[in-house]
Amino acid sequence: MASLMSKLTDFLRSPQGRKLTEQVKRAAQDPKNQQRVREAVRKLRKR
Incomplete structure (x- = not known):
């Protein structure tokens, strides 16, 4: 397998x-997607 x-x-x-x-x-x-990724990383680091 x-x-x-x-x-x-x-x-x-x-x-x-x-x-x-x-x-x-x-x-x-795409700059919009880069911004979305930065926002997501920022939110994850906050936790």
Whole structure:
């Protein structure tokens, strides 16, 4: 049985995985999303 990491690696190397990786990279560069992440981290640190 393949491990979870090997399944994940296989998916990320597939065309669908590459497409998803590019979408995530583009979303990470969006200033609005960066602000959302900063807000979430700030809230988590408050706890």
